[in-house]
Amino acid sequence: MPKRSEFxxxxxxxxxxxxxxxxxxxxxxxxxxxxxxxxxxxxxxSESAVSHQLRGLRQMHLVRxxxxxxxxxxxxxxxxxxxxxxxxxxxxxxx
Amino acid sequence: MPKRSEFxxxxxxxxxxxxxxxxxxxxxxxxxxxxxxxxxxxxxxSESAVSHQLRGLRQMHLVRxxxxxxxxxxxxxxxxxxxxxxxxxxxxxxx
DNA sequence: TGAATATATGAGCAAGTATTCATATATTAT
DNA sequence: ATAATATATGAATACTTGCTCATATATTCA
Numbered sequence: 650m651p652k653r654s655e656f657x658x659x660x661x662x663x664x665x666x667x668x669x670x671x672x673x674x675x676x677x678x679x680x681x682x683x684x685x686x687x688x689x690x691x692x693x694x695s696e697s698a699v700s701h702q703l704r705g706l707r708q709m710h711l712v713r714x715x716x717x718x719x720x721x722x723x724x725x726x727x728x729x730x731x732x733x734x735x736x737x738x739x740x741x742x743x744x
Numbered sequence: 745m746p747k748r749s750e751f752x753x754x755x756x757x758x759x760x761x762x763x764x765x766x767x768x769x770x771x772x773x774x775x776x777x778x779x780x781x782x783x784x785x786x787x788x789x790s791e792s793a794v795s796h797q798l799r800g801l802r803q804m805h806l807v808r809x810x811x812x813x814x815x816x817x818x819x820x821x822x823x824x825x826x827x828x829x830x831x832x833x834x835x836x837x838x839x
Numbered sequence: 840t841g842a843a844t845a846t847a848t849g850a851g852c853a854a855g856t857a858t859t860c861a862t863a864t865a866t867t868a869t
Numbered sequence: 870a871t872a873a874t875a876t877a878t879g880a881a882t883a884c885t886t887g888c889t890c891a892t893a894t895a896t897t898c899a
Contacts, residue, residue: 650771651833656764658836659829663767667759668857669751676745685876698858700877719866719875729835734754736831738746740824741753763887780846793888795847814845814896 665709666733670694671702678712679731682724760804761828765789766797773807774826777819 673692689696713726768787784791808821
């Protein structure tokens with residue numbers, strides 16, 4: 650049985666995946682890196698809202714950034730995320 | 745790219761795992777079935793709070809129940825949950 | 840039957856979250 | 870330099886969540 654602090658961190662990880670907007674962002678990034686403006690168009694949300702969400706994902710180290718001029722390109726930092734996403738989706742679709 | 749409704753359901757699934765209390769309950773149930781009172785003791789929370797959380801997990805079909813007299817025994821409904829839990833924990837502990 | 844026990848549920852509240860809007864910072868172009 | 874563009878951030882607000890407390894429902898026991 651893990652420690653309390655580990656449950657908290659695990660909850661934070663799943664929490665990062667517990668919002669449809671963030672999942673759409675993650676789904677978008679699974680197809681390759683994108684800058685903030687592109688992501689905003691793809692998920693149909695304001696750039697500000699996207700930027701706020703990306704901040705959370707950044708702080709959780711689920712995405713990483715590459716700066717190119719004034720654009721910032723985001724990509725998934727870690728394949729654990731993609732695996733969690735896929736496993737969850739399997740459960741939702743079949744299962 | 746999944747549909748909006750699927751993102752919502754996926755978010756709900758991860759949302760069910762996004763709270764330390766619920767994760768403790770799930771962790772407890774991974775070791776076998778327990779009734780509400782036992783779970784309350786093990787996770788150190790009121791029976792009411794536990795019952796409320798179990799209701800959510802039930803509605804998500806993540807746990808199932810077996811009634812025996814006036815007690816209700818809960819167990820994990822589905823190994824997807826245990827797999828998500830384990831994969832998430834791997835990410836939190838190492839990686 | 841009536842009291843005791845196990846669980847479930849509803850209302851209410853405090854704390855957390857996701858968005859918008861306004862503004863700040865950084866970079867490029869004129 | 871100044872304007873334009875891309876992103877980030879802070880404050881405000883509406884919505885959601887997790888708990889407690891009181892109460893309801895079921896089941897067993899005396």
